Amino acid sequence: MFRNLLFSIVLLTIIVSGCSTSKEDQFTPLFNGKDLSGWETYIGIPEPSVKVDGIDKDSLGNYTAPIGLNHDPLGIFTIVTENGQPAVRVSGEVYGALATTKEYENYHFRMEVKWGSKKWAPRKDKLRNSGLLYHSTGEYGAGLNVWKKSHECQIMETMFGDSYRMGDTYCSIEATKPEGQDRYIYTPGAPAVEFGEGKEGGKICSKSVMNEKPIGEWNTVEIICFKDISIHIINGVVNMINTNSHLEENGRIIPLTKGNIQLQSEGAEVYFRNMEIKSIDKIPVKYLK
Numbered sequence: 001m002f003r004n005l006l007f008s009i010v011l012l013t014i015i016v017s018g019c020s021t022s023k024e025d026q027f028t029p030l031f032n033g034k035d036l037s038g039w040e041t042y043i044g045i046p047e048p049s050v051k052v053d054g055i056d057k058d059s060l061g062n063y064t065a066p067i068g069l070n071h072d073p074l075g076i077f078t079i080v081t082e083n084g085q086p087a088v089r090v091s092g093e094v095y096g097a098l099a100t101t102k103e104y105e106n107y108h109f110r111m112e113v114k115w116g117s118k119k120w121a122p123r124k125d126k127l128r129n130s131g132l133l134y135h136s137t138g139e140y141g142a143g144l145n146v147w148k149k150s151h152e153c154q155i156m157e158t159m160f161g162d163s164y165r166m167g168d169t170y171c172s173i174e175a176t177k178p179e180g181q182d183r184y185i186y187t188p189g190a191p192a193v194e195f196g197e198g199k200e201g202g203k204i205c206s207k208s209v210m211n212e213k214p215i216g217e218w219n220t221v222e223i224i225c226f227k228d229i230s231i232h233i234i235n236g237v238v239n240m241i242n243t244n245s246h247l248e249e250n251g252r253i254i255p256l257t258k259g260n261i262q263l264q265s266e267g268a269e270v271y272f273r274n275m276e277i278k279s280i281d282k283i284p285v286k287y288l289k
Helices: 002-024
Strands: 039-043 077-082 085-090 096-100 107-119 129-137 149-156 163-166 169-176 184-186 192-195 204-206 219-226 229-234 237-249 252-255 258-265 268-279
Touching: 077 268, 085 258, 107 129, 129 163, 129 219, 129 268, 149 169, 149 219, 149 237, 149 258, 163 169, 184 237, 192 204, 192 237
Parallel strands: 184 204
Antiparallel strands: 039 096, 077 085, 085 268, 096 258, 107 219, 107 268, 129 149, 129 258, 149 163, 163 204, 169 184, 169 192, 169 237, 219 229, 229 237, 237 252
């Protein structure tokens, strides 16, 4: 009888543990594979070479206004089947944002990213570029006249995981600046440096490790955001940790710990799939080694 009771206890422990692990690992899809439900689009001012009806040009041939919110006449953001799975294709032809309509706080977000072949002005002869913007707040146009204020996990050739300030956002990063270099590099254990407009570090900090895959292959990009900390993870490897996320307005420090998630159209064709999220109540230890 004792053996049977012991076996039942062990079996129950295994079942409960298994359920707990399953719940912990459960992500909620943010992309249903059919349409852009739960997302909105914002498209900025086109390059003069792009033909768009309904937007005026000035005497120099430059467009005078953005295409705007939830209006996508060029099909910048479309649903396609890529490698046998549904994905969002971002043409990159005009700078813009695909943004969640909800705000998120204390979460783990992940997705897969793959470059396409097309590039457009003004980045036709430059590295392919996009980005994962998080803690997005305020109005579109605050960041480079297109995006909301936010932090960015850079998605750019050779720069996956770099940390960028989109608009007037600020944070601290353990970083060093090698002699003769313009940028700081995330260096775990180094003194914290302030980043943002007018700060010592400037607006961008380079990642510690390059861990992206060749063009044409899918990369897994993740961010973990908890309170004022955010972690960038590229193909399973942490290469950036930001702390002290905040805004500065009228001399006041305002914590920046939540907001929308934006995916960028920024001059290069790119595909996103398997966008998913889950709430967290702490940062997993394995990401803070």
